[in-house]
Amino acid sequence: MQHVSHPSIIAVAALYFAVVVAISVWAARRTKTASDFFVAGHGIGLVALTVASVSTSVSGFAFIGGPGLIYSIGLGAMYIVLPASVTNVMGAWVLAKRMRLLGEARQLMTVPDAIGARYRSPLAQGLSGVAMLIGIIGYMATNALAMGVVIDAIFGVGMGWGIWIGMGVTLAYSVAGGILAGIYVDVFQGTLMAAASVLVFLAVLKVGGGLGGLSTEILAKDPGFLSPWGKITPLAALSFFFVFGLGSLGQPQGVHKYYMLKDPLQLRWYPLLKTLGLILVLLLYFGVGVGVKSLVARGALAPLAAPDAATPTFLLRFTPVLLAALVFSGVAAATMSAVNSFINIAAAVVTHDLPLAFGRTPKNELKWGRISTAVLAIAAALLAQVSGSMVAFLGIFGWGLFASTLVPALAIGLNWEGATKEGAIASISTGLCVTLVAETLAYMKVYSFPAGVTVSGLSLVLSVLVFFAVSWLTRARAVEQIDPDVRLVMSV
Amino acid sequence: MTKRIALAAMLAAALAILAAYASAFLPGGAPGWAPWLMALGIPTILVAVMVLGAARDGRVGRLALPFAFSFLVLAAGFCLAVGLPANEAAGSPLYLGLPLRAAIVIYGIGLFPIVVLPIAYALTFGEQTLNAADIERVRLAGEAWAREKAAAAGGPTSHRPSTTGTEPEAVLPGARA
Numbered sequence: 301m302q303h304v305s306h307p308s309i310i311a312v313a314a315l316y317f318a319v320v321v322a323i324s325v326w327a328a329r330r331t332k333t334a335s336d337f338f339v340a341g342h343g344i345g346l347v348a349l350t351v352a353s354v355s356t357s358v359s360g361f362a363f364i365g366g367p368g369l370i371y372s373i374g375l376g377a378m379y380i381v382l383p384a385s386v387t388n389v390m391g392a393w394v395l396a397k398r399m400r401l402l403g404e405a406r407q408l409m410t411v412p413d414a415i416g417a418r419y420r421s422p423l424a425q426g427l428s429g430v431a432m433l434i435g436i437i438g439y440m441a442t443n444a445l446a447m448g449v450v451i452d453a454i455f456g457v458g459m460g461w462g463i464w465i466g467m468g469v470t471l472a473y474s475v476a477g478g479i480l481a482g483i484y485v486d487v488f489q490g491t492l493m494a495a496a497s498v499l500v501f502l503a504v505l506k507v508g509g510g511l512g513g514l515s516t517e518i519l520a521k522d523p524g525f526l527s528p529w530g531k532i533t534p535l536a537a538l539s540f541f542f543v544f545g546l547g548s549l550g551q552p553q554g555v556h557k558y559y560m561l562k563d564p565l566q567l568r569w570y571p572l573l574k575t576l577g578l579i580l581v582l583l584l585y586f587g588v589g590v591g592v593k594s595l596v597a598r599g600a601l602a603p604l605a606a607p608d609a610a611t612p613t614f615l616l617r618f619t620p621v622l623l624a625a626l627v628f629s630g631v632a633a634a635t636m637s638a639v640n641s642f643i644n645i646a647a648a649v650v651t652h653d654l655p656l657a658f659g660r661t662p663k664n665e666l667k668w669g670r671i672s673t674a675v676l677a678i679a680a681a682l683l684a685q686v687s688g689s690m691v692a693f694l695g696i697f698g699w700g701l702f703a704s705t706l707v708p709a710l711a712i713g714l715n716w717e718g719a720t721k722e723g724a725i726a727s728i729s730t731g732l733c734v735t736l737v738a739e740t741l742a743y744m745k746v747y748s749f750p751a752g753v754t755v756s757g758l759s760l761v762l763s764v765l766v767f768f769a770v771s772w773l774t775r776a777r778a779v780e781q782i783d784p785d786v787r788l789v790m791s792v
Numbered sequence: 793m794t795k796r797i798a799l800a801a802m803l804a805a806a807l808a809i810l811a812a813y814a815s816a817f818l819p820g821g822a823p824g825w826a827p828w829l830m831a832l833g834i835p836t837i838l839v840a841v842m843v844l845g846a847a848r849d850g851r852v853g854r855l856a857l858p859f860a861f862s863f864l865v866l867a868a869g870f871c872l873a874v875g876l877p878a879n880e881a882a883g884s885p886l887y888l889g890l891p892l893r894a895a896i897v898i899y900g901i902g903l904f905p906i907v908v909l910p911i912a913y914a915l916t917f918g919e920q921t922l923n924a925a926d927i928e929r930v931r932l933a934g935e936a937w938a939r940e941k942a943a944a945a946g947g948p949t950s951h952r953p954s955t956t957g958t959e960p961e962a963v964l965p966g967a968r969a
Contacts, residue, residue: 375898393842397921401927535822542834575906711841764802792922
């Protein structure tokens, strides 16, 4: 990312981080128990939870990587975010109620907890925890690297120091305030980013002469950009929709938040508010990608050296410096937010789910949660320093790994009494093995998959089919595997 | 019955999607029918999983219409994008600022479901999704389970144990309840 150092931008970024620190101090004072640390004490209100959930959903990709992807492959990149029209309400129907009620019945704290309770299986709980941990390591390292890039771009401190500064701030508020700090930092930065996204989109329309003006310029030079698939094949584009659509039901950073809602009856408005929030935040994703392409097409901008330069270039050339400062600070904050969520989830796996899987009773979870948070954050920062290409590899399969290991066992399993423990274990194992093996083969260039076939999509559909097949084969044991309270949660 | 149909639809859709992926491995790459399988399989699996989650006492009640609408919008949107001729070019007519196929995808698939589904969810929430009586029943069921587990572990307890087997949370003096 190009350097954007400017006194105003630095000042806004510094102020942004100061607010983050203040929120962290406040949250730290309210974090007294493991429940507070991992699920905000089950006490978050609807608006805070919704805004935080939107923030967690988008991360820095929506502001830098996403517009860059649109710039390079056209509207095909929209299939990553188009599922938002259905995923929030789908998640509400399929998971929100069930997870929140499980939290009510059993004081659960983690996604593997729900799997363990559903199937009465420590093995399923542990296996899902391991799968999540592997995906999270990659995600955290990728976001740590992104943090370093953005902080270096703003403050000019070098990427290495950028990583340590970013992870240091994130570590501090994650250790002190856990997910409670994360939630309210998300509320702060999510609100600002939604506003900034709308303003940037309006700026794009103004500069481009409206959406029609943008399209006219692009169609004259590169009409394929505006085909429904952009520069990719229909199969590839639709595969994105499948993975980011159905796969949303397996993303622990979103699903985990259902435990935190104070009043389950407020779920009534959750999908509507979240969908509207996401649309606002994603306006920048679409607008900048298409806008910069149009500006290049008409000669108002030189072709970009790198697609990720789309957002910084547009902001620095066509928006007020304050708005640019807000977006750059927001990108850094968004990556911190993602890291906070993932660190918290990973710490819960290490201190809570894995001990339970091995038949041990977790002790002093708050203390060990804080310690493991620190260790994981430092490990992610070190990994990010070591190898950019390795980090990129680790980061690409996170979403797909979560989707293929958790969607069948959690999302389908919580709604189907015929799902069995054996089916859950088989599907989690399938998702884990197919994703890791196939992505490694592709990364090492041993095998490249044909156009349109994504490892994530293939892994997801295979794990769904294995889940159905093994559950059917072991169906005689399905009924005895469900505790009465869990059965009630599944039936209401 | 509704859940069985939803599960069957999910299975069929998953097989269709797998077939689409598998066809890409054929010599010459994915044939022309592969995107059609995805265009129909994806709406089927998404709506089917929604039906699975929303069904209560074997029915989706008033939600049948919004689910049917959403399936039609998604399926029609994808099929039109696949089936209409690729004629984007300089001077193409624009619909709300976009060429036809792009407009169908962005506005049809990206925005239409938003108008219907979250509102349908909110309007049917009390009858179809969750109400206060449900929460109370679940809470009581959880307490009953916890008592049984505690009794099985060897004696009554004076607090509510965490059902995941962890020790009771350490609550510091003066901590928030």
